[in-house]
Amino acid sequence: MARATDAYEQHLADHERDRRRAQGSFYTPPELVGWILDRALPRTPDATVLDPACGTGHFLVAAAERLGVRAVHGSDLDPEAVRIARERLQALDPTVAADEIAQRVVVADGLTAWAGRTFDAVVGNPPFLGQLRRRSAGRSEEHRRGLGAYTDTSAVFLHRALGLVAPGGVVALVQPLSVLAARDAGPVRAAVAACGAITDFWTSDRPVFEGTPVLTCVPVVRAGAGPATDPDAWGRLAAPAFGVPSPVLPDDGPVVGDLADCTADFRDQFYGLAPFVRDALPGGTPLVTTGLIDPAESRWGTTATRFARVRYDAPSVDLAALRAEGSLARWADARLVPKLLVAGQGRVIEAVADEHGAWLPSVPVVSVVPRDRADLWRLLAVLLAPPVVAHAATRYLGTGLTPGSVKVSARQVAALPLPPPSGAAAWAEGAALARRAQHAGDAGERAGLLVEAGQVMTAAYGAGDDVLAWWAARVRRRTDESGAVAGSAPA
Ligand SMILES: C[S@@+](CC[C@H](N)C(=O)[O-])C[C@H]1O[C@@H](n2cnc3c(N)ncnc32)[C@H](O)[C@@H]1O
Known part of the structure; x- marks a missing residue:
């Protein structure tokens, strides 16, 4: 029977790539199925288990081997996958009638099926479908349970599972790593906190699903357990697997947004600017792309960059023409003030000071105006x-x-914590070092001053040497990852 499963999954992989992607049919490795069942299945004799997107039944068969065929329930939209799952269960216990299995393993939408039922464990690997793939697959998903259009289908399944688990039961569904912090999964993380707590967690810093590079995790949620897992701090569960130290910084203290306005520009600015950008225009206003921003350094004019698919040695805005045309004149005036420019994605947070207010930011650079x-x-x-x-x-x-890059939006920059009052003197010293780093005469001097600033600021926050060592290694290994997105059109 395993051969029928393998053949069907191989067929999807070889011949129906589009269907496989549209269904999110990437099947779960047996070790991960075992890990999940070890934590999710109760030891009680009458226990019930549901896999709401069961595919060919990897979870169902493994659960049935432990609890018996009558314990397992599954649904899937793919009739062929359901047929195979039923056959595998039948082969496991020929004494159970085919009809009985067919009542428990059904062709149905896992987001709407099973209304009014509860199960001791809800497990599985639901489809990962972002908005674009749902649209191209013609999925409307009307039953999104009040969740936004951008919430991945996998998180909608997690939300649904919380309503299908019995008190004291366990939900353990494979999720994309983005569930940890994606804004659109926020209501689902909040629903987990309202239901219980994450009592176990699995992740890997490399892909484990054949055929897809997506990184995954499994939050094991026990209904009714406490203390509730902070919906804004799921990243802490995965940080050790990615070698990221997690300093505990105050959640309720002052933040960057208390001292500065943090803004990102969007398509209006991107397309509005494009006609006014020239290369190395004498007297032009430098346009700084994310790829040109390093910690305490702008590489404008020394490194080529791309804007709107065009390569520039020194992209410059013809400000007089921009002002004459009018539509972005007020925007340019508001931006041409002393500020920090932040590249939202890199190995560290890359920020540089525009102390004279002489540069314009390119999308998606974040402007921080004190x-x-x-x-x-x-x-x-x-x-x-x-x-x-x-x-x-x-x-x-x-x-x-x-996974190696740190990504921060304007809103997230505004929420970054300031040092506590006890760190005030070190903070002042760090500010002086940051200024000297930006004014450094050469790269070697800048690197030395950055490390000094890093040491002093680590002390300002009362954090440990592990944090400093992690950061120092990333500053050294920094590559121009942000350059990959510089100049691309905003969505
Ligand atoms: C990633 S596969 C996982 C299958 C199974 N849990 C496993 O690991 O072997 C996802 C499955 O979800 C199914 N699927 C997609 N949308 C669904 C929906 N709304 N309801 C039920 N199943 C769905 C696909 O047909 C596919 O078989």
């Missing part, structure tokens, strides 16, 4: 601070282009 200009270098020291980078890397783990 309300008091005296705070400019203090804010740069905060964004360069190793504990702040580790905090962001933990909190937003799984949302970057690569």
Whole structure:
């Protein structure tokens, strides 16, 4: 029977790549199935188990081997997969009538089936379908249970499972790593906190599903358990697997947004600017792309970059023409003030000070405009601070282009914590070092000053040497990952 399963899955992989992607049919490795069942299955004789997107029945068969065929229930939209799952269960226990199995393993939408029922364990590997893939597969998913259009289908399944688990029971569904911090999965993480607690967690820093590079995790949720898992701190569960230290910084203290306005620009600015950008225009206003931003350094004019699919040695905005045309004049005036420019995605948080207010940011650079200009270098020291980078890397783990990158949006930059009052003197010293690093005469001097600033700011936050060592290694190994997205059109 395993051969029929293998053949069907291989067939999907070889011949029906599009269907496989549209269904999210990437089947679960046996070791991971075993890990999940070890934690999810109760030892009681009448226990019941549901896999709401059961495919060819990997979870169902493994659960039936432990609890008996009558304990397992499954649903899948794919009739061929359901047929194979039923046959495998039948082969496991020929004394159970085929009809009985067919009542428990059904062709149905797992998001709507099983209404009014509860199970001791809800397990499985539901489809991972983002909005684009759902649309191309013609899925409307009307039963999104009040969740937004951008919430991945896998998280909608997790949400549904919380309503199908019996008190004291367990939900353990494979999820994409992005569930840890994606904004659109926030209501699902909150629902988990309302239902119980994550009592076990699995993840891997490399892909374990054949045929897809997506990184995955399994939060094991026990209904009714406590203390509830903070919906904003799931990243901490995965940080050790990715070698990220998790300094515990205050959640309720002052934040960057208390001192500065943090904004990102969007398509209006991107497309509005494009006609006014020239290469090395004498007297032009530098346009700084993410690829040009390094910690305490702008490489504008020394490194080529791309904007709107065009390569520039020194992209410059013809400000007079932009002002004459009018539509972005007010925007440009608002941006041409002393500020920090932050590349939202890199090995560390890459931020540089535009102390004279002479640069324009390119999408998706984040502008951090201090309300008091005296705070400019203090804010740069905060964004360069190793504990702040580790905090962001933990909190937003799984949302970057690569698991190694730290990705922060304007809103998230605004939420980064400032040092506690006990760190005030070190913070002032860190600000002076950050300023010297930016004014350094050469790369070697800058690197030395950055490390000094990192040390001082680690002390300002009361964090340990592990955080400093992690950050220092990342600053050294920093590659121009952000360059990959520089100049691409906003969605
Ligand atoms: C990743 S596969 C996992 C299958 C199984 N849990 C396993 O690991 O062997 C996802 C399955 O979800 C099914 N599926 C997609 N949307 C579904 C829905 N709304 N309801 C039920 N099944 C669905 C697909 O047909 C596919 O078999």
